[in-house]
Amino acid sequence: MKKTIVITLFLLITSIGSVFAKILKVPSEYSSISLAITASADNDTILLEPGIYLGEIKIKNKNLL
Numbered sequence: 012m013k014k015t016i017v018i019t020l021f022l023l024i025t026s027i028g029s030v031f032a033k034i035l036k037v038p039s040e041y042s043s044i045s046l047a048i049t050a051s052a053d054n055d056t057i058l059l060e061p062g063i064y065l066g067e068i069k070i071k072n073k074n075l076l
Contacts, residue, residue: 031054032052032054032055032056033051033052033055033056034055034056034057034058035047035050035051035055035056035057035058036058036060037057037058037059037060037064038060038062039060043064043066044057044059044064044066044068045066045068045069048068048070048073048075051073051075053073053074053075054074054075055075056075057075
């Protein structure tokens, strides 16, 4: 019983962060990958739709999925 409660609490706590995570779509919502990165927060996902993307990408201090 106690083990089940601990496991349930662990799963609940670890899943809370993903509840607030967003999916940022390039280029339908953001015209460039860089703009999506700038708009993102930790645990967000940047989804690249099919296409060719040119340019340089720098990711600093971001925990993206």
